[in-house]
Amino acid sequence: MFEPFSFSENQIKRYYQTACRDLNIALNNSDNQVKFIFCYDALLKLAITVCAFNHSRIKARTGHHIELIEKLSEFLNNGDIKVIGDRMRMKRNRDLYDGGSVITEKESDEYSVWLKTIFKTATVYLKAGQSNLLL
Numbered sequence: 001m002f003e004p005f006s007f008s009e010n011q012i013k014r015y016y017q018t019a020c021r022d023l024n025i026a027l028n029n030s031d032n033q034v035k036f037i038f039c040y041d042a043l044l045k046l047a048i049t050v051c052a053f054n055h056s057r058i059k060a061r062t063g064h065h066i067e068l069i070e071k072l073s074e075f076l077n078n079g080d081i082k083v084i085g086d087r088m089r090m091k092r093n094r095d096l097y098d099g100g101s102v103i104t105e106k107e108s109d110e111y112s113v114w115l116k117t118i119f120k121t122a123t124v125y126l127k128a129g130q131s132n133l134l135l
Contacts, residue, residue, distance in 0.1 A: 001058060004055055004056065005055060011052060012049060012053055012126075015048050018045050020042075023119055026042060027116070032103040032107070032108040035108040037092070040092050043072075047068040047071060047072035050071070050076070056071070066086065069089065075125070076121050084114060088111065
């Protein structure tokens with residue numbers, strides 16, 4: 001599902017910036033559904049960033065979101081990413097393919113707080129791995 005690829009520093013920065021943009025949209029929105037969708041998108045974009053940083057490009061195939069979440073969990077050495085990220089993926093899929101699901105305020109707040117900590121961990125990881133990668 002992944003293939004080796006050398007990304008430029010600029011590409012990695014752009015991936016990271018778009019992930020941060022989606023996180024900020026999630027954190028600054030009061031609509032629970034919007035917060036959740038942008039949290040999930042930010043998680044995937046962060047996974048793409050960390051994979052790119054590790055010279056790994058995902059191929060768009062069935063199940064690639066699962067693989068991205070698992071890879072992020074592996075790179076950051078955090079099993080919660082796999083568990084919570086997969087829960088988010090399934091909830092998003094139910095919303096998308098099964099006629100909708102309700103995201104409560106409590107859920108959207110919990111996902112937002114959790115994702116902020118994952119972003120902090122990933123930022124430290126990226127900065128430690130390449131000091132000239134200014135994020």
